[in-house]
Amino acid sequence: MQVRINGQFRSFQGPTTIEGLLEDLGYRNHFVAVALNQQCIPKQQFQEKLVKDQDEIEILAPMAGG
């Protein structure tokens, strides 16, 4: 399946969860927030939330800001 991650399409073996996808991408133990199709997903839902073909995911981390 094709999933758009931070603006770029990536191919994955589906179905998977947000947790599985973060693992695959190398985000394990990263301090990040995740949105699925423009909805913020609480961390406790990462294990169960399924990612589908053509979904859009944003992975955001803390950054310096004013």
Next chain:
Amino acid sequence: MWTLADRSIESRLFLGTARYPSPEVLQHSIKASGTNVVTVSLRRESAQQNTGNRFWDYLRQTGCHILPNTAGCLSVREAILTAHMSRELFQTNWIKLEVIGNDDTLQPDPFGTVEAARILCSEGFEVFPYTTDDLVVAEKLLSVGCRIIMPWGSPIGSGQGLRNIEALQTLRHRLPEATLVVDAGIGRPSHAAQALEMGYDAVLVNTAVALAHDPVRMAQAFGAAVEAGRLGYEAGMMQPSSRAQASSPTVGLPFWHQEGAH
């Protein structure tokens, strides 16, 4: 000590965390400033970068309250999603709301800001809205649930200081219950002192410290400036006069000032 959104804090300086020469300089600047509130943003990160973890570790060590922002958001929807993600990540209901209306001037979109503030306040956020010095917009923000208003002094990062003193004074006079924080455009410590002398509760400074030749000393200077400004405000300042008034007493002047003396 003073109260900011139900939390007791000491400093009246909020410090932005961007554009410092290094994370170490940022850390030393935060300490030298005496600030209790630092701002942070959210950005995309690739798995290989992993800079977010390190940055977050630096910030946590400061012990400051974290004020996440929605910088760069151009719509209500983007700002609300960013606020939700910030709350999830930083475990705080504080959000510095920025809905930018013009990419060149970074002027806030007042309509989008009020709408986003309405939604976020109804969801339990403590919204710190970045706005202009317009009284009506500030009143609308208060009416939708904001307790804090953050008007600009001048455009973000411009260092021009308080460009419209009268408008800022009007906000202070007309909104005595609101917590007022000058957000943008402060370029030097005297600008910060000026805002505090006017009765503003605090200022948020970033670029003026980060781009100084010596950011750590500048951070210290800003810490001292807000303290001086606030003390001056609390002490009650004299009203300016159009005429000179001798400060030395006129009674007992020596003989050569007396009429008819030669």
